[in-house]
Amino acid sequence: MNSPSLYCSFYLDLDDIANKIKHSGARTVGLQFPEGLKRSAFFIAGELEKRTSVNIIISGNPCYGACDVDMELMRSVDVLFHFGHSELVKGLDNVIYIETPARTNIKNVLAKAIAELGSGTIGLVTTVQHVHRIDDIKAFIRSKGISYVVGTGDSRIKYPGQILGCNFSAADIPCDQYLYIGSGTFHPLGIAIATKRKVLCADPMTTSIEWVDPDKILRTRCGIIAKCHRADTYGILISTKIGQNRAALAQRMAVLAEKYEKKYIMISLDNITPDALMQFKMNAFVNTACPRIAIDNAGMFSAPVLTPVEFEIALGHKDWNEYVFDEIRD
Amino acid sequence: MNSPSLYCSFYLDLDDIANKIKHSGARTVGLQFPEGLKRSAFFIAGELEKRTSVNIIISGNPCYGACDVDMELMRSVDVLFHFGHSELVKGLDNVIYIETPARTNIKNVLAKAIAELGSGTIGLVTTVQHVHRIDDIKAFIRSKGISYVVGTGDSRIKYPGQILGCNFSAADIPCDQYLYIGSGTFHPLGIAIATKRKVLCADPMTTSIEWVDPDKILRTRCGIIAKCHRADTYGILISTKIGQNRAALAQRMAVLAEKYEKKYIMISLDNITPDALMQFKMNAFVNTACPRIAIDNAGMFSAPVLTPVEFEIALGHKDWNEYVFDEIRD
Numbered sequence: 001m002n003s004p005s006l007y008c009s010f011y012l013d014l015d016d017i018a019n020k021i022k023h024s025g026a027r028t029v030g031l032q033f034p035e036g037l038k039r040s041a042f043f044i045a046g047e048l049e050k051r052t053s054v055n056i057i058i059s060g061n062p063c064y065g066a067c068d069v070d071m072e073l074m075r076s077v078d079v080l081f082h083f084g085h086s087e088l089v090k091g092l093d094n095v096i097y098i099e100t101p102a103r104t105n106i107k108n109v110l111a112k113a114i115a116e117l118g119s120g121t122i123g124l125v126t127t128v129q130h131v132h133r134i135d136d137i138k139a140f141i142r143s144k145g146i147s148y149v150v151g152t153g154d155s156r157i158k159y160p161g162q163i164l165g166c167n168f169s170a171a172d173i174p175c176d177q178y179l180y181i182g183s184g185t186f187h188p189l190g191i192a193i194a195t196k197r198k199v200l201c202a203d204p205m206t207t208s209i210e211w212v213d214p215d216k217i218l219r220t221r222c223g224i225i226a227k228c229h230r231a232d233t234y235g236i237l238i239s240t241k242i243g244q245n246r247a248a249l250a251q252r253m254a255v256l257a258e259k260y261e262k263k264y265i266m267i268s269l270d271n272i273t274p275d276a277l278m279q280f281k282m283n284a285f286v287n288t289a290c291p292r293i294a295i296d297n298a299g300m301f302s303a304p305v306l307t308p309v310e311f312e313i314a315l316g317h318k319d320w321n322e323y324v325f326d327e328i329r330d
Numbered sequence: 331m332n333s334p335s336l337y338c339s340f341y342l343d344l345d346d347i348a349n350k351i352k353h354s355g356a357r358t359v360g361l362q363f364p365e366g367l368k369r370s371a372f373f374i375a376g377e378l379e380k381r382t383s384v385n386i387i388i389s390g391n392p393c394y395g396a397c398d399v400d401m402e403l404m405r406s407v408d409v410l411f412h413f414g415h416s417e418l419v420k421g422l423d424n425v426i427y428i429e430t431p432a433r434t435n436i437k438n439v440l441a442k443a444i445a446e447l448g449s450g451t452i453g454l455v456t457t458v459q460h461v462h463r464i465d466d467i468k469a470f471i472r473s474k475g476i477s478y479v480v481g482t483g484d485s486r487i488k489y490p491g492q493i494l495g496c497n498f499s500a501a502d503i504p505c506d507q508y509l510y511i512g513s514g515t516f517h518p519l520g521i522a523i524a525t526k527r528k529v530l531c532a533d534p535m536t537t538s539i540e541w542v543d544p545d546k547i548l549r550t551r552c553g554i555i556a557k558c559h560r561a562d563t564y565g566i567l568i569s570t571k572i573g574q575n576r577a578a579l580a581q582r583m584a585v586l587a588e589k590y591e592k593k594y595i596m597i598s599l600d601n602i603t604p605d606a607l608m609q610f611k612m613n614a615f616v617n618t619a620c621p622r623i624a625i626d627n628a629g630m631f632s633a634p635v636l637t638p639v640e641f642e643i644a645l646g647h648k649d650w651n652e653y654v655f656d657e658i659r660d
Contacts, residue, residue, distance in 0.1 A: 030598070035609055038609035038610055039609060039610070039611050041595065041610060042563060042593075042595055042610065042611070042612065045595050046593070055596070056595070056596065057568070057596045057597070057598050058595055058596065058597050058598065058610075059597075059598055059599075060565075060567065060597040060598060060599035060602070060606050060607070060610070061598075061599055061600055061601075061606065062605075062606065070598070072570040072598070072600065073570070073598045076570075076577075076598070233372060235390075237390065238387070240402035240403070240406075247406075263372075263376070265371060265372055265375050265386070265388050266385070266386065266387045266388065267387070267388050267389075267390040268360070268387050268388070268389055268390060268391075268400070268402070268403045268406070269389075269390035269391055270391055270402065270600065271391075271601075272390070275392075276390050276391065276392065277390070279365055279368035279369060280368055280369070280371055280372065280388075280390070281369050281372070282372065
């Protein structure tokens with residue numbers, strides 16, 4: 001069992017969760033973890049059972065974000081703890097979000113980043129894993145005499161400077177370049193494409209820094225859009241996940257399809273997988289669910305999967321220079 | 331589009347469905363198909379749209395049986411048509427089951443089967459694809475002067491002689507041997523193991539006949555049970571699918587785990603996949619959902635997945651000679 005070591009790489013106050021359980025009077029408790037934390041599920045459940053006497057049920061379904069609350073499990077337990085994400089979906093009475101901030105020393109990677117960044121105001125953006133360090137990050141940058149700006153984002157964003165894979169609203173700020181503190185390149189690519197400004201990625205886990213290069217992903221998306229040149233039959237995908245449902249947008253896509261004389265069906269899904277889409281034998285798909293699906297898994301689908309704006313470009317309804325990453329904003 | 335030809339291989343009265351839609355006054359209609367019929371989804375939706383003016387949304391989630399009604403889609407449409415299965419889950423007001431009987435000439439395969447079967451009373455069993463032919467089958471066998479018996483099954487069974495992958499109650503009949511009319515060997519294997527009687531499979535699709543041999547599957551299951559010799563940590567799986575939820579059985583398995591000093595966690599899932607289970611790093615799993623999962627996909631899981639009775643055998647709570655296929659009965 002490597003769970004305790006994994007568990008030590010982030011902050012998690014099990015006594016506090018146990019107190020929340022006791023305070024709630026719950027008899028049956030659900031736990032939902034993102035993929036990377038599922039290995040710790042057995043350890044965390046065991047520790048909570050030691051401290052309380054409740055029945056624990058763990059969600060086994062894939063979990064891709066705060067948008068993806070296990071509603072079936074929520075309905076069958078008194079309290080559902082959703083780990084690893086900050087609150088996104090409001091008004092779920094018996095869901096408690098447990099953020100799991102990363103334990104990292106960010107000073108080294110910040111020093112590297114500052115040396116690399118040119119002059120001008122920096123826009124600071126980061127993910128939920130590191131957003132609790134935003135004051136430390138600001139203090140460090142201030143101590144170097146560099147000016148910065150932090151955005152608050154829209155109502156789906158909980159913390160200043162926080163960005164989601166589907167929401168870069170906290171990057172709508174006046175700055176000359178961005179510093180992204182976090183792992184992966186998806187978030188900073190979206191910002192670079194949307195703002196046409198340079199984004200430096202600083203990963204506190206690996207302490208590596210890297211300027212993002214949106215050209216490669218734009219070429220890939222251009223190729224995927226071009227593949228739809230002769231597509232006549234489209235599947236318009238609607239998610240049933242509570243934080244990913246954009247039924248009105250799907251309806252707008254259907255109206256567009258009719259306008260441009262494309263045939264379509266509306267397909268409602270929980271998890272959008274290559275297997276699930278393959279069954280339908282459509283020429284192409286338009287995805288109104290999580291914006292990352294089409295981008296991250298582009299090579300795995302048997303037919304092109306477009307974001308809504310890419311569908312508009314494929315139809316000729318929008319121009320290529322209007323290209324942006326799809327976002328779910330309020 | 332090969333949908334029309336696929337559609338021609340079974341009976342489907344689209345005018346009748348269109349009338350049901352008009353009669354219902356529905357404005358939004360959901361369609362749910364098993365995997366093999368999803369290729370016809372585009373064709374069927376188009377034909378229904380020609381005949382009505384409703385908005386159609388198709389379920390893109392995997393669908394494994396009448397136990398697997400898309401509840402999220404059901405909640406978001408006025409009427410949900412569930413294709414390919416007979417009614418199993420009662421009390422869903424806006425779900426209409428559309429059976430899709432196979433178009434086959436069964437006389438040839440029946441003649442082959444009769445020649446192969448020995449003397450004695452035949453127990454007749456079949457699947458929902460062919461159960462509408464049960465009177466033809468009976469007439470044919472009667473014409474050969476052979477005696478037969480047909481069971482009615484429990485309340486999960488709609489038609490005399492019908493068996494499901496999770497319910498062989500219609501085989502609880504006094505007979506010397508069984509004649510199974512249908513495809514695949516899962517259903518007849520369960521009957522052979524449960525009754526210790528011979529089962530002849532007659533497949534109307536391929537017109538092949540074959541005696542089932544339960545030895546191989548029993549050896550496989552024995553091997554999987556043996557792998558649990560040192561298993562200390564178990565994941566007990568509970569399905570959220572409406573017709574597969576056996577929470578009380580899962581609770582009994584938890585009590586047994588405690589009695590035999592095994593550690594366990596309860597895991598709630600929609601689709602039970604090798605990927606989903608792998609994340610949890612358990613030594614083994616006990617599956618209280620669809621009985622077929624552990625059997626059909628045995629080689630794909632990273633840890634042994636036991637049926638409840640197999641878990642009892644692994645613990646030493648039951649003896650190997652009490653082995654049966656798991657069933658979901660009333």
